[in-house]
Amino acid sequence: MENFDAIVIGGGPAGSTAATLIARQGKSVVLIEKEYFPRHHIGESLLPASLPILESLGVNEEIQSAGFLKKYGATMVWGTSPDPWSWYFAETNRKYTHSYQVVRSTFDHILLNNSIKSGVDVRQGHQVTKIHHREDYVSGVEIHTPDNKIIDLEAPITIDASGQSAILARNMNLLEWDDFFQNLAVYGYFENAEKLEAPDENNIFIEAHPEGWNWLIPLHNGTVSVGVVVDSNIASKQLHSSDLEEFLCHYISYSSHISNLLGNATLTSPPQAVRDWSYAANSFVGDGYILVGDAACFIDPLFSSGVHLAMNAGLLASAYVNTLFTDSTLALESRVIYTKLYKQQYEHFRELAKLFYSSNHTSDSYFWETRKLTPDAFDLPARTAFINAVAGQPAQGYERVVIEQGEAPSFIIDAIKNVEDTREQRKIKIDTSTEYFPDSIPKLAANVELKNEPILENNEFVRSYVIYKENRMVGYPVSNLIAASLPFINGKASIASISQEISNEYGIDANTILPIIINAFKIMYIDGIIETFIL
Numbered sequence: 324m325e326n327f328d329a330i331v332i333g334g335g336p337a338g339s340t341a342a343t344l345i346a347r348q349g350k351s352v353v354l355i356e357k358e359y360f361p362r363h364h365i366g367e368s369l370l371p372a373s374l375p376i377l378e379s380l381g382v383n384e385e386i387q388s389a390g391f392l393k394k395y396g397a398t399m400v401w402g403t404s405p406d407p408w409s410w411y412f413a414e415t416n417r418k419y420t421h422s423y424q425v426v427r428s429t430f431d432h433i434l435l436n437n438s439i440k441s442g443v444d445v446r447q448g449h450q451v452t453k454i455h456h457r458e459d460y461v462s463g464v465e466i467h468t469p470d471n472k473i474i475d476l477e478a479p480i481t482i483d484a485s486g487q488s489a490i491l492a493r494n495m496n497l498l499e500w501d502d503f504f505q506n507l508a509v510y511g512y513f514e515n516a517e518k519l520e521a522p523d524e525n526n527i528f529i530e531a532h533p534e535g536w537n538w539l540i541p542l543h544n545g546t547v548s549v550g551v552v553v554d555s556n557i558a559s560k561q562l563h564s565s566d567l568e569e570f571l572c573h574y575i576s577y578s579s580h581i582s583n584l585l586g587n588a589t590l591t592s593p594p595q596a597v598r599d600w601s602y603a604a605n606s607f608v609g610d611g612y613i614l615v616g617d618a619a620c621f622i623d624p625l626f627s628s629g630v631h632l633a634m635n636a637g638l639l640a641s642a643y644v645n646t647l648f649t650d651s652t653l654a655l656e657s658r659v660i661y662t663k664l665y666k667q668q669y670e671h672f673r674e675l676a677k678l679f680y681s682s683n684h685t686s687d688s689y690f691w692e693t694r695k696l697t698p699d700a701f702d703l704p705a706r707t708a709f710i711n712a713v714a715g716q717p718a719q720g721y722e723r724v725v726i727e728q729g730e731a732p733s734f735i736i737d738a739i740k741n742v743e744d745t746r747e748q749r750k751i752k753i754d755t756s757t758e759y760f761p762d763s764i765p766k767l768a769a770n771v772e773l774k775n776e777p778i779l780e781n782n783e784f785v786r787s788y789v790i791y792k793e794n795r796m797v798g799y800p801v802s803n804l805i806a807a808s809l810p811f812i813n814g815k816a817s818i819a820s821i822s823q824e825i826s827n828e829y830g831i832d833a834n835t836i837l838p839i840i841i842n843a844f845k846i847m848y849i850d851g852i853i854e855t856f857i858l
């Protein structure tokens with residue numbers, strides 16, 4: 324038996340991110356990986372949202388010098404137009420205007436080596452074969468070593484980052500499959516493909532066709548990754564009578580643009596098939612365990628979100644584990660926040676993917692018709708959260724194109740427009756208000772709640788005040804000053820008198836407090852937390 328502070332199962336992006344960030348807090352971490360790196364993995368196209376995580380891991384320079392192609396956006400044949408159109412991260416993200424198209428064997432190897440440099444005990448060629456439970460909690464794992472020994476490892480926390488093997492979630496029977504996303508992907512690598520024209524030559528190319536959609540991702544080693552995503556039921560039957568290469572080429576031929584780019588190209592290795600069924604565990608964190616990356620949930624690869632979700636979960640999980648060792652009571656509360664923050668991102672991509680599938684009008688085939696959705700097919704809280712996230716904000720990229728280039732169902736478009744219009748009207752009202760603000764009386768919207776709960780700060784959970792509004796999964800963290808002002812918003816007190824009350828209670832000059840409160844209340848009004856100002 325060997326003892327550690329934390330055991331990590333799997334050395335993909337989720338596992339290496341979590342392990343590195345926990346080890347850097349001085350904890351003893353062992354990472355068990357059944358393969359020897361560099362090992363092949365699908366999932367080459369990254370999102371700019373991962374760049375800050377790569378920065379915090381300290382691998383930016385290595386990633387840059389690996390020579391991966393910089394990806395500036397996407398080119399698509401999808402929506403209402405049969406012609407290709409492109410969009411760029413720079414249109415919506417000023418700070419991170421690119422991401423990368425990575426060869427995963429190299430990318431994952433850089434991250435795993437970084438774990439080793441950070442002090443993680445990485446054991447490659449070792450496989451986790453059992454999850455140990457003691458009473459009601461996960462107490463460790465059994466591993467199989469390359470020289471055929473069986474060893475038990477014990478730790479207060481086991482982080483499952485085993486990808487789609489989801490060893491812990493399967494062991495505890497936690498996985499729930501998504502009825503909607505049940506596709507199958509077959510992919511291969513080609514050389515001598517033609518490039519898209521500049522400035523789109525490094526873009527991911529997504530081409531919808533009557534039987535599904537295909538991707539083409541250019542890579543820095545001169546090959547392109549090409550995959551076809553089709554209905555799982557139909558494809559499984561066809562695969563009985565055709566081999567993978569025949570299958571791949573058959574479905575590539577449906578996408579005329581990708582076919583043209585592959586005119587003189589040849590496969591460099593035999594194609595592979597992967598089941599592309601979405602799922603999520605019904606518990607992400609519990610006594611002695613936490614799930615990260617594909618071991619927790621998997622969503623259709625359409626928006627290249629998998630690696631980002633995995634690394635972000637690794638980062639959140641490391642904060643949870645670090646909190647576990649400093650404040651176990653706070654850690655217990657942080658479980659709910661971990662789940663909320665992770666699910667919020669996962670469900671955002673899930674709603675977006677549903678919207679994508681129900682908004683394509685380049686074809687009325689079985690594949691697209693059976694994926695058109697009615698309002699009740701959208702889970703209400705997730706839909707509301709999605710609409711609130713998209714409305715009025717500079718959309719993150721895909722959101723904007725799905726809404727603008729497709730034919731999204733009117734109930735979604737109307738709901739987004741409704742939120743946007745309300746926010747805009749409130750903003751105009753505030754900007755053009757000639758009233759003397761300190762005299763106005765703020766009134767809170769119904770069901771606004773102030774909670775004191777963990778928030779993520781500097782790779783740890785710390786306690787903070789958070790305001791919740793109806794239908795919001797995640798609250799807004801607010802300063803102690805604004806939290807203190809909330810109980811005084813009673814529909815009778817003016818802003819000036821609220822400032823005075825806080826000044827009396829906390830001994831801060833009311834003239835210093837007043838402008839801070841006015842600004843914060845204006846934002847809360849635009850966002851609907853303050854319903855109205857009575858004058």
Ligand SMILES: Cc1cc2nc3c(=O)[nH]c(=O)nc-3n(C[C@H](O)[C@H](O)[C@H](O)COP(=O)(O)OP(=O)(O)OC[C@H]3O[C@@H](n4cnc5c(N)ncnc54)[C@H](O)[C@@H]3O)c2cc1C
Pocket residue numbers: 332333334335336337338355356357358364365366367368369370449450451452484485486487488490508550597598599615616617618624626627628629630631633
């Ligand atoms: C068809 C398809 C296309 C995709 N395209 C993209 C894309 O373009 N962009 C994107 O971001 N994502 C994409 N993804 C998703 C992406 O591949 C995953 O989300 C991502 O790899 C998840 O990372 P992870 O660390 O959770 O798991 P993984 O990267 O799968 O790592 C898990 C590791 O655990 C190890 N392991 C498993 N079981 C054990 C065990 N018992 N003991 C020890 N080790 C074990 C495995 O060997 C593996 O190294 C795609 C997925 C599919 C199916």
